[in-house]
Amino acid sequence: MLHYWESPKITRAGATRDTTVRAARELRELLTEAGFVSLRVETLVLDPPVACVLARSPGGMPS
Secondary structure (H helix, E strand, O other), rough: OOOOOOOOOOOOOOHHHHHHHHHHHHHHHHHHHHOOEOOOOOOOEOOOOOOEEEOOOOOOOOO
């Protein structure tokens, strides 16, 4: 199952590489706190860059 999440703290207007890095870090921290494992960040080199945080549920079952 694919989930969409958008940080209310970060807006799209004026986004930069640093914005992408901060958003990915925040999402990674939230997923870690929720118990997800094997996290990794994939980044597309666009302007601004786009990041996707991938993770597994600890039991190996889709959440």
